[in-house]
Amino acid sequence: QHRGFWTAGVGVYVLWNLFTLVGALAGDAMGDPKQWGLDGAACAAFLGLLWPRLKSRDPIAIAVVSAAITVITIPIVPPGIPVIIAALVTAVVWEWRHHGDGATADEGATP
The missing domain is CATH 1.20.5 (Single alpha-helices involved in coiled-coils or other helix-helix interfaces)
Structure with a gap:
């Protein structure tokens, strides 16, 4: 090791x-990365890292909410900020779902 x-x-x-x-x-x-389609490479790599973790409803729901928040905030805030907002929402929702009442979702915690 x-x-x-x-x-x-x-x-x-x-x-x-x-x-x-x-x-x-x-x-x-x-040349121009857009010509090669490389502007989507980071998104594809991130999705490749995220995909194996989407095995239950909680992670899938959080991913959908985060993606929706990102898309909604893109025209409203400066570039880069939508991802930060989505990350903050993800952290808050995850904390609320898994630690908000002192139990984990596997132990029957209800939000």
Whole structure:
């Protein structure tokens, strides 16, 4: 575990910085990211990380509410803020559902 931790940590550090440098030096040669469809890559990666966690009603409901709040607030607030608002709502709802009355949802907690 110790060796795996350091191998992963050093690998991420070196590769992150290396590819940041490559992007800074050669990024303009690639052209417009929208032309390649890369503007959706971050969303797809996030969905790939989120999808395995959506196994019960609570996480699915929270994801739907957060997505709806993001879409609703996009025309109202500056860029980047809708995601922060959705994250705050997610944290509040999660806390309320799982810790609000001292029990977890698995123990029969009712909001």
